[in-house]
Amino acid sequence: MKETSVLFVCMGNICRSPTAEGVFRDLVTRSGMDKAIRIDSAGTHSYHIGKSPDARASAAAAQRGYDLSALRGRQVCEQDFLVFDYILAMDEENLSNLKRICPNGQEHKVSLFLEHSRKFSEREVPDPYYGGAQGFEHVLDMVEDAAQGLLDKLAEAHSLRA
DSSP, rough: OOOOOEEEEEESSSSSSHHHHHHHHHHHHHHTTTTEEEEEEEEESSSTTTTTHHHHHHHHHTTTTTTOOOOOOOOOOOHHHHHHHHEESSSSSHHHHHHHOOOTTOOGGGEEGGGGGGGGOOOOOOTTSSOOOOHHHHHHHHHHHHHHHHHHHHHHHOOOOO
């Protein structure tokens, strides 16, 4: 069986996309599908290459049982469009950035992460970087919901089972 691959993308790869990676990785592992789904995250900008996730994102995630400590910031590269099946942007600006650098023929892989949400009507995961702790909690609420919707979609579309 071919591995299905998912890349979560925000601007700097220290708040939203590593949170999505950590939450989705935990969900996939608990579902027993970790051998079938490859997961990573990246940023459209080079601000935080090699850096750990934001301490506030890590703390909020840890309070819910998610460990982001092994994750490091990296920038999206052209190879990502060839390697990943799903490239999920956290907001419209990063979606636009991804579409701008996307090689021809790979556009179908790029979309907004919250399209997989079942509870939230918003299209974008807001950037909590300049706000308080509550923003990170809200991001986690959104990410947990969309991650479950994404896993359900992948399981059905790719006949994945534990």
